[in-house]
Structure formats: structure tokens, C-alpha cells
Amino acid sequence: MGLWLVSVGGCVQGPSEAPPLVTSASGQADTATIEACMVCHSTREMQRGPVLDGLPEWYLADQLKKFKSGRRGNNAANRAGALMGAAMAKVETEAQLAGLARHFAARKPKPFIRVIRGDLPVGRAQYATRCASCHGVKGEGKPEIASPPVNVQEDWFLLDQLRKYANGQRTVHPSDAGGVMMQASAAALSPDDLRNVVAYIAKDLTVTPPLQKVGPPKL
Template identity: 30%
Template sequence: MSTICKRVFVFITLTLMSVFSVSAKAADTEEGKKLYQSCVACHGDQGQGVDDLNGAALAGQYEWYLKRQLTFYKTGVRGSKPDDVIGQQMSAMSTILSEADIENVSAYLASLPVVTKVEAVAGDAAKGDNKYNAQCGACHGPDAKGNVSLNAPNLSMLSAKYLTQQMKSFQKDLRGFHQDDKYGRQMKMMANTVTNDKDLNDIVAYIKSLK
């Protein structure tokens, strides 16, 4: 290889390394913490969720899932149905976030420890065992902590109220309706196999009984 060719090769290599270094830049959790302050009222100061305001628990959820859902809210894949009042609130909040903001706040929330809360659950956990493992366990795991390879989020950290609410949103076509929400559409099909409130309550009770 000639000297000129070597120099060109080195230049191209260094340029590509620089580009990949920028694209692979780690998310800034400190910046994410600052951004999260505007979310505290609904999602709690520790990301623990606020049921009275329909705010999901976010602390300790998978970073990739948080990024996907925030992006979906921002782009109208989620929260765009007129009847989805809660989703529309999140959609409005997400419009102010840049791609970098979404990366940073998702990384911050994923870095937080899951906050365990004691709550009353209406269903029968023993009866929910078989129902959960027959209809949900294949994707979300026997411990309901999700499965990265199947793009299934952690369910065990979510409140009983939020779990019930979201299952009903899938059943009412408020979630999983958009063609770009591949995993949401899969979840919508599974949600529709839970045909009554008793079964849903039992499944939720079982999830909340897991440690």
C-alpha cells in the first residue's frame, strides 16, 4: 500500500470512529433527572407512580421500553385516540421532548430502583396463577419481570390499578391500534383473550403477589 493510500485509509478510519463515537454517546442521566422534574407530579418523586393521577410507575423499567413509549406518544402512535384522555395528556407532554431528551430521561428512570408499594388487590392470586402463565407468562416471564428478547416490559413493578387500566385500554382499542405499534398490536390480541373482569382481576392479583 502506498504512503498516500495509507494516509487516506487512516483518515477514513479516524473519521468513521469519530462518527460512531458520537452516535454511541451514552445518555446523560443527570440531564434526564432535570427533565424528569416536570413529570414528578404525576409519576412521583422516585418514579413510583401516582395512581390517583393515573401516573404509571417508571422507576426501574427497561430503558428501551421507556424510549419506545415516549417516542410513540410523541409521534401519535400512542395517545392519539379522542377517548384516550390519559394518553392524550402524555402525548402533549412528550411533544416538548427532543430525541436526546427521550434518551436521557429514559436512562435516568431505568437507573432508579423499583419502588415496592403495598396495595389492596381485588382478584384471587391463586386462580390468577394458571391464567397468567397460560396467557401472559410466555412473553413477560414467570416472574412478570419481562423479556428483553421478546420486547416485553416489566409488569411486576406496575400498580394493580395501572395494569387493569392498560389491559382495558388494549381491549377498547385505545392502545395497540396503530400499524407502527407491532408489539402493542400483539398485546391487544392477547388482552382480548381475557374475556371478563374476574379473570383480569385474578391475573393482576397474581402479578402483584410475585416477589
């Protein structure tokens, strides 16, 4: 039960080219809907969203609700976010949303090619003092404060999201205390330090091995 009330500050606006999602009669996440998500959430396309596999169910559901209500993905300056916001139009029921979160959470994190380079010792120090309290010393996240893991996502996506928090493109609702603090954390780091911290996470915390052969770290 429970149809979504979509009218928080109007509909989610986004470019019209987002592919339509198929909704099953039962409201559960069916394979057609999942397939529609995978148009953007697999490694098939060059221009795409992040691989979602292995993110926790609670975080996926939380973010999907934020996209659905327009708390995330309603900033036209963030084209990627707006595409995602538009894609949510056809996720119509809570049961369907929950089914999608369950589906992606049950999948194993995917190994990926590391593309972000940075100063690892600097990144390690920044992570320890500025990130670990909320995201955990292993990057495992802290569900009790709604803080996601950072050790399963692709490195380009981590950096992309940090930049978007810092420049305001990843929208955070003023009542979302954790998100507001996250935005402040990202804004406090220089562009170089954002790279450094992501390079450190990808090197030492990410649970999957790198797809490429990496040389010894530049210390």
C-alpha cells in the same frame, strides 16, 4: 443530533392543561424536565400517571417514542394517554428522550399499596397459559420480543393498561406485531380474569413488598 420529526399523521393532540416541559440547551434530560415529568409520575397527586421507576431503559425509550410519534396517546377517549401525549411536545431531541429513559430506569422500583383483589389460583393459571410466554415466568419481560416486565409497575396501572388494550384505548399501530398480540391477549380475558391475573402478579411476581400488611391469600 437528530431533531424529532413530529409530523406522523399530524401533531399529537391533547388537552391544553398539560404543564409545559423545560428543555435544556444541550438537549439532555435536565432536572427541570425530570421535575416536570414528576408532576404526574410521582405519588404526589391523586390523579396521576404510573410510577416509572425500575422499568427497563429500552422499554421507556420505546414507549416515549410511541407517544412522540402519536402511535400511543393520540386517542381522545383515553384522557390519561392524551395528557401524556401532550406532555411529550417539549421532549425535542433524541438525546433528551434517551436521557429521560436512562434516568427512570436507574431508579429502584417503588413499593406500593396493593389495591387489586382477585382469585389468585385462577389468575396464576391464566398467567401461566396466556402471559408467561411473552412476559416470563417471573414477570421479568423479554426484551428480545419487546415485551416489558410486569413485575415492577403498580397493580392499578397494570389493570388500567390491560383494560385499555382490551377496549382499544391504548393505541397500538398495526405494524407493531408485539402490541397487536398484546391487545389480543387482553381482549381474550373477561373483566374478572383481568383482575385475577393482576392480583396474582401483584401477589407473587412483583419484586417489591406490599406496603400494607396483607392477610393470608384467599385460596
